Amino acid sequence: MPVFFVCAGLLGLLAVSLTIGVGHLRMQKKIYLGDGGDPEMLSAIRAHGNFMEYVPLCLALIYFASDYYGYWPVAIASLVLLISRVLHAGGLLGFIPLGRTIGAAGTTIVLAAASATCVYAGFTLKQF
Secondary structure, eight states, X not given: OHHHXXXXXXXXXXXXXXXXXXXXXXXXXTOOSSOTTOHHHHHHHHHHHHHHHHHHHHHHHHHHHHHHHOHHHHHHHHXXXXXXXXXXXXXXXXXXXXXXXXXXXXHHHHHHHHHHHXXXXXXXXXXX
C-alpha cells in the first residue's frame, strides 16, 4: 500500500502544479474567465480539468480494490495512473510528443481495470 500513498501524494502535487499553471497563465495573459480564445490557455485549462475529472475516481477505485487484491495490483495500477497523468498533462501542454494519447490510454485502462476489479470483488464478497 505504500506505493499507492506515494503515487496519490505525487498526483496531488501534480494537481497543485496544474492549478498554479492555470493561475499563472491567467495573470500573464490577463484572462480572468474562460480561455479568452487563447489556445495556450485552453490547453492549460483542459490539462487541469481532465486531471480533475479522472484522477479522483481512479484513486478511489484503486483504493477500494486494495482490500481484495493486495499489494502488487494496487502498486502497478497506482504507478500506471501516475505515469499516465504526467504523460497526458505533458502532452496537452506541448512538452511530451504523443503524451496526451498514451496518457489518456493508460488512464482509461486503469479506470476500466479498477472498475472491473471492484465489480468482481462486489460479486464475490462474503457477508458476515
